[in-house]
């Protein structure tokens with residue numbers, strides 16, 4: 001296990017999230033993440049969030065625990081947790097993509113809309129497919 005902890009989870013928004021709401025939330029999130037040395041990416045697809053958080057173990061854990069208590073979403077499932085030496089989103093304090101599953105335009109797009117969170121793990125396998133989706137968006141934007 002290297003020093004970079006990476007955690008990916010999926011969850012469902014309690015209310016459909018507006019652009020304005022997401023922009024405000026992300027503004028604060030990016031500030032806190034940069035202070036903590038945490039990077040990652042958030043995908044909002046259908047009513048679901050998919051988020052990758054990476055950085056020092058304690059900081060990733062602390063931010064994840066804040067997010068887990070957030071009443072704006074529910075049914076959080078960690079689909080991937082790894083330790084390594086490389087970050088996948090090194091210069092993104094929190095990248096963001098609001099994706100229409102139909103128009104994500106990625107071969108590996110996964111439509112979680114309508115999928116019960118308890119079944120996410122079955123749909124996503126070990127979470128590797130989800131991480132590939134987030135990474136392909138990162139690569140496409142560099």
Ligand SMILES: Cc1cc2nc3c(=O)[nH]c(=O)nc-3n(C[C@H](O)[C@H](O)[C@H](O)COP(=O)(O)O)c2cc1C
Nearest residue numbers: 028029030032033049063066067068070072073094
């Ligand atoms: C889907 C989702 C993702 C979030 N991601 C982050 C994040 O990456 N970093 C962060 O600090 N807060 C994030 N938040 C917000 C936290 O849950 C929490 O609201 C925040 O840390 C509280 O501080 P604030 O009121 O100053 O924003 C996220 C919330 C949601 C619903």
